[in-house]
Amino acid sequence: MKGTPELLHESSRQTEQRNREPQSLKTRWFFRCVAVSMAVARIVAARNTIGPDPRAYMELARAILRHDWAMVPNAYWSALYPWLLAAASWVFKPSLRQEFPLAHALALPTYLVCIASFEFFWTTLLQFRDVSAERRGLSGTVIPAAQMWVLGYSLFLWMTIGGLILLINPDVCVTAVALAAAGLLIRIRNVPDATKSLHLWFGICLGLGYLTKAILFPMAFVFLGMMILVSGHPFQRRSLCFAIATVAFLALATPQIVLISRAKGHFTFSDTGKISLAWLNYHLPYRNWQGEPPGSGRPAHPTRKVYEHPAVYEFNGPLRASYPPWFDPSYWNEGLSPAFSLGRTAQHAIHELLKLGLELLHPTAWVVGMLLIFLGSDPKKTWRGIAVYWYLLVISATAFSLYCLTLIESRYLVPWEILCWGALLAGVRLRKPNAPLYRWLTIAVSLALIGAMLKLTYAGFIHPFPSDATPEYKTAEGLLRMGVRPGTKVGAIGFDNDAYWAYLARVDIVAEINTDETCLFWSEPPQIQNQVLEKFRQAGASVVVANTGGGVKTTSRAVPYNLAECSRPVASWKNIEDSANQAYFLK
Numbered sequence: 001m002k003g004t005p006e007l008l009h010e011s012s013r014q015t016e017q018r019n020r021e022p023q024s025l026k027t028r029w030f031f032r033c034v035a036v037s038m039a040v041a042r043i044v045a046a047r048n049t050i051g052p053d054p055r056a057y058m059e060l061a062r063a064i065l066r067h068d069w070a071m072v073p074n075a076y077w078s079a080l081y082p083w084l085l086a087a088a089s090w091v092f093k094p095s096l097r098q099e100f101p102l103a104h105a106l107a108l109p110t111y112l113v114c115i116a117s118f119e120f121f122w123t124t125l126l127q128f129r130d131v132s133a134e135r136r137g138l139s140g141t142v143i144p145a146a147q148m149w150v151l152g153y154s155l156f157l158w159m160t161i162g163g164l165i166l167l168i169n170p171d172v173c174v175t176a177v178a179l180a181a182a183g184l185l186i187r188i189r190n191v192p193d194a195t196k197s198l199h200l201w202f203g204i205c206l207g208l209g210y211l212t213k214a215i216l217f218p219m220a221f222v223f224l225g226m227m228i229l230v231s232g233h234p235f236q237r238r239s240l241c242f243a244i245a246t247v248a249f250l251a252l253a254t255p256q257i258v259l260i261s262r263a264k265g266h267f268t269f270s271d272t273g274k275i276s277l278a279w280l281n282y283h284l285p286y287r288n289w290q291g292e293p294p295g296s297g298r299p300a301h302p303t304r305k306v307y308e309h310p311a312v313y314e315f316n317g318p319l320r321a322s323y324p325p326w327f328d329p330s331y332w333n334e335g336l337s338p339a340f341s342l343g344r345t346a347q348h349a350i351h352e353l354l355k356l357g358l359e360l361l362h363p364t365a366w367v368v369g370m371l372l373i374f375l376g377s378d379p380k381k382t383w384r385g386i387a388v389y390w391y392l393l394v395i396s397a398t399a400f401s402l403y404c405l406t407l408i409e410s411r412y413l414v415p416w417e418i419l420c421w422g423a424l425l426a427g428v429r430l431r432k433p434n435a436p437l438y439r440w441l442t443i444a445v446s447l448a449l450i451g452a453m454l455k456l457t458y459a460g461f462i463h464p465f466p467s468d469a470t471p472e473y474k475t476a477e478g479l480l481r482m483g484v485r486p487g488t489k490v491g492a493i494g495f496d497n498d499a500y501w502a503y504l505a506r507v508d509i510v511a512e513i514n515t516d517e518t519c520l521f522w523s524e525p526p527q528i529q530n531q532v533l534e535k536f537r538q539a540g541a542s543v544v545v546a547n548t549g550g551g552v553k554t555t556s557r558a559v560p561y562n563l564a565e566c567s568r569p570v571a572s573w574k575n576i577e578d579s580a581n582q583a584y585f586l587k
Helices: 004-045 052-065 080-092 096-105 107-127 129-135 145-163 171-190 196-212 216-230 235-264 272-282 342-360 364-375 379-387 390-405 410-427 437-462 470-481 500-505 515-523 526-538
Strands: 304-307 312-314 489-493 508-513 543-546 582-585
Touching: 004 107, 004 145, 004 437, 052 080, 052 096, 052 500, 080 096, 080 196, 096 107, 096 470, 096 500, 107 129, 107 145, 107 171, 107 410, 145 364, 145 410, 145 437, 171 196, 171 216, 171 390, 171 410, 196 216, 196 235, 216 235, 216 390, 272 342, 272 390, 304 526, 312 526, 342 390, 342 410, 364 410, 364 437, 379 390, 379 410, 390 410, 470 500, 470 543, 508 515, 508 526, 515 526
Parallel strands: 489 508, 489 543
Antiparallel strands: 304 312, 312 508, 543 582
């Protein structure tokens, strides 16, 4: 039975916590309103933007809607997100100009789920902060709950509004799943009699994570390993709980693994990592890989180079999509297996590690604020406090390491940075005389981050987005008016991975000339151009569409080619109405 002093201490702590709750709740409602308002504004401003990856997910959604089940298993793109896009399209049935805005609108409900996951993680972190401290005999002044909410939400807003909300991809969902899993892991660690249902939900969360994005398959085993290490249960019960979580995870993951393994003819949970390693470590081409350079592997079914100068690639094959080379890169790059080089891999990893360091130094206001907080903290007590959350830091470090092997991008780092900063802030123990000063420091950091996001949101309405698809609408509508029907096979000159008009017009590109050879095509004499156009006809195209400076900004080059200046279409080419692009109808 607890003694009187201990009961008084617990009663005092509970009273203090109840007094803090209304203030924390007001803070949360303020940030909820700010988050949703800015998210809606950003989505509206960027409603017509598009990119190669979003188009691939939307192509998969179309395959689902037309019940083209052979096209649905995909070893490169994630499994769950196309189903969300398909559900939205099935409900709202968008017109040509509504497809991209609808895909962007889907970001709002997924962002609301992400907000809920962040709050679950942050609430759990704060809820068990005092419990963890008392259990390990830690003392010192922690950052007050209201200030923790201001700091946490400010970072969350900066990372999600600035980097995730405009992307038609599953990164918002990845953040939601990772934060939910981390919150469940904290509960498993700190609740002595954690129920089996808690472990079941943990496994379900990890399974959904894999369906959301392939990176969460290896990360699931990291989470499961941490669960075994931090659980306070006796060994027998710990083993049972681990089995429950693992079975739940595999029950959701196995069907997808079976589907893509059967489609690829070998066991795989995803080919994304393998292909990305080859592309980024050995600088192999993203599209139209022909088996070069020697030693990079033997292509099983590559795109076919049917003309040399300018290079014409044909891919009229089994994949039914507006742009097959990016619909499933794992198909066209099957056989890609460059000889492993430890030196090149290490060099690339070090380069990405330096990029990671630079990413972690942003935003500047946040980093400066954190430095001031840590400089004003008690070093020994803070170190002991942070050590309590070692498992969150290990999870974040593992994710960072995996991305260093391929590519560091800010959008990939969001959940892992939040876990990392959450662990650090929860462990801080302030020097008591300085504690009131941190209220103003917290406000200053928050205002800087919110101000930056408000400025970014406002800029979205003032300055046009380089990926705005308005020219693509005009090209697609012009082609339809010219008699090009959905399902028509077409050729493309000068679009690379950015022929979004083909998706909008529901036509299939079966051959292409890339932007780097487009000016060469226009500089050739008429007889050579005719030979090239004949190759398009032989590939199955009935019309060729040329980018003559009227498309979206290319994603293939930092500085795009000036196609408007070098394009010289003759009379047999027809200008696409309301567009700067040209069409050539093959007989």
